[in-house]
Amino acid sequence: MALLAQVVASMPDPTSREQAALLEAELATAHNVAHAITVSSGTAALHTALVACGIGPGDEVLLPAATVIMTVAAVVQAGARPVFVDAGPDGGLLDLADAAPKITARTRAVVPVHLAGRCGDLDALTDLAVRAGLDVIEDACQAHGSRYRGRLLGTVGTVGCFSLKDGKLVSCGEGGYLVTDNPDLAARAAAFRTHWQTPAPGQPALSRLGTNYRLAEPLAALARCSLARLDDTLTHRQQVARHLVELVGDLPGLAHIPATADEQPNGYCALWRILLPDPRGLCRRLADVGIVNSVGTFGLRAAHLHPACQELHPAPCPRAERDIDTLLAVLTPEDDQRVDQIAALIRNEVQAW
Structure with missing residues (x-):
């Protein structure tokens, strides 16, 4: 409560992002990745990740039909077309035998969704994505702390997306973040979430349209407390x-x-x-x-x-x-x-x- 009171007292400063920056550093350490970018929700994390991967109008994205509607919404918000993949005969959320023939010249990414912290065969999915030249954008919004063969979910693909909504293992009421080892992707994500005011390298400030997906400082402080536990x-x-x-x-x-x-x-x-x-x-x-x-x-x-x-x-x-x-x-x-x-x-x- 003392930390939250301190943050609220400092809120007249419109440039302060101290708590969000500290949270990003702590999230990167917790996930053993180079970069974590905080945003305002899990859906915002997915949308931001898609845009940071260069996905937009005319592109297609594979995702399991066994998913929440928020995953679909993020793909549509990015301007891309979601292509639904059936579940596997063994209960897996995404059937690679159904996914492979749905890959076209317009397919840019595949989004495995780790519902209830489960993930299926990520090695086979990653192999398919590499062969097809696709980014793997993990929807790990329900998967804080889940692992696949010892690896934290959200760190297996190109980028992992998480929610901080109440009920999640790390929460602050509402919020999200994405994690990646790709510095260019992280820079584009950070630029997009704040109207490109903080530009990615080689691109001037405000040279592209972005949006306001910033995580509020009080929520960042709450998330830091939750992450510590x-x-x-x-x-x-x-x-x-x-x-x-x-x-x-x-x-x-x-x-x-x-x-x-x-x-x-x-x-x-x-x-x-x-x-x-x-x-x-x-x-x-x-x-x-x-x-x-x-x-x-x-x-x-x-x-x-x-x-x-x-x-x-x-x-x-x-x-x-x-x-x-x-x-x-x-x-x-x-x-x-x-x-x-x-x-x-x-x-x-x-x-x-």
């Missing part, structure tokens, strides 16, 4: 997710979705596959009794079915549709006392359904 938060959320799965136990019609051998998820969500009639209805019922989950609470659906995406004339992605419609992704609580209550509610509602 990340190791403890990560351990706690992983423990809570495991405990919740253990308490729910074996139920007819509900199958736990374990991480693969290559994944070390952050415990953002506990995941199950629903094998009962009207699984979306069950998710809504669970939301009604206070269990925060992706489908029932936030209305997650495969992007190609989202009403806002119909003007994009998306191709069907049946496996993504099935996987999302039967997914129970329960946001793990920070309060240990809630775990027993949530587990009991899940058991009661599933058995009644």
Whole structure:
């Protein structure tokens, strides 16, 4: 609170970015990368990353149909066309066999989305991207602290994008950031998020249009406090997710979705596959009794079915549709006392359904 009071007291200075600069240095260290750029939201991080990669009108971007609408919005905001890729037959969020034939001369990037801190086979995806000359822009907004074969998610591709919204493992209410080892990309991202007032090398100030995606100083201060607790938060959320799965136990019609051998998820969500009639209805019922989950609470659906995406004339992605419609992704609580209550509610509602 003392730090926040100090920041608020200094806010008449319109040029002060001390807290944002300190946060960027601490984020770069935490992710073991050269550069971190703070912005105003996770969606802003994705939009900024796309622009910094030179993606714009006429370009195409591959992304999983099994994603949140915010990922799609960022691609459209950049002026590019999202091309949806079906989920894999083994439950992976992005099927490379479906992605490969969708690559055209206009394809510039692929955006793997690490929903619930999971990621699939990133090595195979990276290999495909390298062969096709595509940037890999990781949507790691739900993946703080998750790892793939020991590597932090968000640091595997060209650039990683994160959210600081409440509920994330690092949060300040609202905000975001991107991480990269590419100095030119970082400079373009920093220029874009502040109307190109701080220009990238070789480009004069205000020589290009940007936007205002700056992270407010009080939010940066809050994020610094949250980041300092990340190791403890990560351990706690992983423990809570495991405990919740253990308490729910074996139920007819509900199958736990374990991480693969290559994944070390952050415990953002506990995941199950629903094998009962009207699984979306069950998710809504669970939301009604206070269990925060992706489908029932936030209305997650495969992007190609989202009403806002119909003007994009998306191709069907049946496996993504099935996987999302039967997914129970329960946001793990920070309060240990809630775990027993949530587990009991899940058991009661599933058995009644």
